Amino acid sequence: MIEKGNINTRQYSILSLLFSLGSAILIVPSALTSAAKQDGWIAAIVGVAAGIPLIAFYNALGARHPDKTLIEYTELLLGKWVGKIVGLLFFSYFFLLSALVLRNVGDFITTIVMPETPIQAVHLILLIAIAMGVGLGLEVIARSAEIFLPWVLLLLFFLIVFLFPKIEMDRIQPVFESGIKAILRGSLSVISIPYLELVVFLMIFPYAGKPERRGAAIIKGGLIGGTVLVVITLLCVLVLGWDFASRHTFPSYTLAKKIQIGEFLQRIEVLVAIIWFLTIFFKLVLCFYASLLGLAQLLKMNSYRPLIVPCAMIVLIVSIVVYPNIVYFRIFASEIWPFYALTMGFLLPLLVWIASMIRSTGDTASKSRPRA
């Protein structure tokens, strides 16, 4: 056991809520509306509906080995060589996720908030905060999530409530015009971001309170996050119209620009950007944590701490290298990412699950686990 942390189930669901909101709320509405036009919100609902069984599947897998992380029992079940390779694939998934999420934040800040700042600087100070979070451990991350949650919820509430005056219901018409195929295509993006990425939570599954309550907690978080996604997409269609929403890279931010209270409270979208930023921070810290913990467990190290700075440096470089411009990213995110995420987030865990069933012994929680 490398991690001695212990978080309770409420913190677990808060983390899954923030994770699901993470970068999804920033990029997904655009993908949804460009695929399904004004039915983007229906595609979102379909995506969430498909995502919940996925989370349930993750729970089933995790519950078979309640005190081991994904990478630990992968190696156990699939044998030394295959297990290590699959584990490495998982690690690369988490690592790449971290780099991509970091790049999302950097793009967001340098495009919208501070265009004159070099993106490396933005990444750098964020990585310092991430490294600190990971270094302080899972408990501290969970507690910070508890402290920031009210702010995220409050700002979300303001965003939604203050946009009500700007809704025009006929922007949603005609309903179901795009047809089922387009809706399915749109829902792919919701499934891949964030639900296929929630496999990350299988790395912190063993540390999250009582085993029988973990499933409900993560489903709660994923469901609430999904609902917020649906609402935001709906608002994007209702307030901006599907055309604008699909053109903007970050339509939810544009939503915030529309807020106007009286004469004096306008253009406060930067405050609303805090929501996106905090949720992405927690998503990033969890992905990075999962990748470090996974690597440490793969290589049978005593602790993941020596890996923090070198991996952070690598993430920094990879995040810059990973795509040259936003167009590349949008194509990648809508065409390639869902399938890559499907393999990593569904097929590989399915493989592990099948192996677990074949071996037909799962560790039950009654076996005592050695504490580091």
Place this chain on the structure above:
Amino acid sequence: MVSFLYPFKKLLKKGLGPRGSRGPESDGANRPGPLPRSLDDTLRIVKEALGGSPDLVIRRISMMINRRPHQTAIVYIDGLADPKELLESLLADSGDMQANLKSAGDVEPLRLIRQYLLKVGQVNGVSDLGTLYHAILSGDTCILLDGASEAIAAGTGSAKDRNITEPASQAVLRGPREGFAETLRTNTALIRRKIKNPNLWMETRRIGDVTKTDVAIMYIKGIVNDKTVNEVRQRLDRIRIDSILESGYIEELIQDETYTPFPTIFNTERPDAVAGGLLEGRIAILVDGTPFVLVVPALFTHFLQTPEDYYQRADISSFLRILRYVCLFIALFGPAAYIAVTTFHQEMIPTPLLLSVIAAREGIPFPAFVEAFLMEITFEILREAGVRMPRTVGQAVSIVGALVIGQSAVEAGLVGPAMVIVVSITAISNFVIPSYNMGISIRMIRFPFMILAATFGLYGILIGSIVMVLHLCSLRSFGVPYMAPFAPFIVEDQKDNIFRLPRWAMVTRPRYSSDGNPVREKERPPGKPGR
């Protein structure tokens, strides 16, 4: 060279204080030896050990005991001890003391004096020199008998103590106007007066190799968590230092983390605050010589609470508490937000205000950050100077200084009026924080936030607050997470966190500190108590 590197080497090992730099130990003053039987020898040794100090009073008396004269001497330090009654009882009853007792046979002289003669309450036997010195220096009068192996230390300490007045640093509008004084006994008595319960237990120790300061722990047995008491005992016993002059020394030596700007031990001058803490299951540490008492464990919320919250009505207290949290944010983020908004996010300011702000900043040669920094530093200088100045001069100078400097700076075009307003509001908000050490932490943390705001705008402030929250969540005070009950979120403790729910709802003690006895009182029907 060695002493230059020493503090850096020390920084690398987190410790409980400098280890045993055993100070002036070369003389025999600290090596306890047995009491010499001869009176003259003893007196000579004592005089030498105390360096022939003129306030050491030695009075030889010849007492008739068992129809024989015995040489005795009384030793005390003038100013610390008040042996009037003692001297009366020893001198007035001259003549044959045994005859006074009407008993046959010889009585051992020491026992006679000790059990029958002394008109003081606390009497101890002393058999070695170390204890003798400590007794004399604590204000006891020592009675030495020629040929006896023991001496008697009679408690006659009556060092003049300050009157009980309202503490200067922590005043309330409603509530007792008592503050601790400098004597340990007075302070423990003040607490005992508030909690007249036999379960209020006290333990003393002597800490500090040179100063030998008395330190007492108080707690309510049955409410407090025994593990925490053990932890406090262990940490106090581990202290190796030559002097304890103030509770701040102890605070630094027993706190959980040294590398944090946030205080993890609460200190107060008010007995009612300490009593409230004891009733919640916390532990008080009193140090002789200072009115500041430490209360442990201390969480973040405690530094934003005052005892007055419990004396006023619930709605007023809740409002004031929320106000304090708002002021916390203003004090922390005020200048940083101003810098960020005027440098990076001008679109957030409503247009009319923006025009006047820009117009005001037109002639100012400095960027917003330098302007803010200058004003903040000036204000800190004024504030510190105001604390040190003699009271007569202080008021005038600080008002004039602030007004004149502020006004002239604006008119000279060095700073903008908006900046002056921001700095003043920030400073005033800082004073709303009831606890001075938390206020200072906030003052210090303001500056890194300003730097972050100047380089990265609101994004920088966000990163800074994330780092700060991560740091806060990693702190523990004697094992309890510092940010409880915010995180981990304890539902039943929210009644006394940001709001203060009415009296009928305050049924349980805070969960972290009262494993022993969480329920304050038996079931009480809510609502008006008159029914």
Place this chain on the structure above:
Amino acid sequence: MIWIALIAAACVVRFEYVKLYRRKQFKDLSISACLLGFAMTLFILRSAGVPIPDPLDWISAVYKPASKIILSALS
């Protein structure tokens, strides 16, 4: 950029590696040192302007055919 990398590397060596060495956890130390070396190489390459291969390109290459098939089925 590379200055920051150097400072970070120096901090790691000073704070983490000394601790690891004293605790004789040589495996951790060597793995971390390898990763650190790899990271420094990347930084140096980047500062020198050498183009670094992009993992997303590799992934796209692998999944492009599948993507084409499934997405055209959904159009």
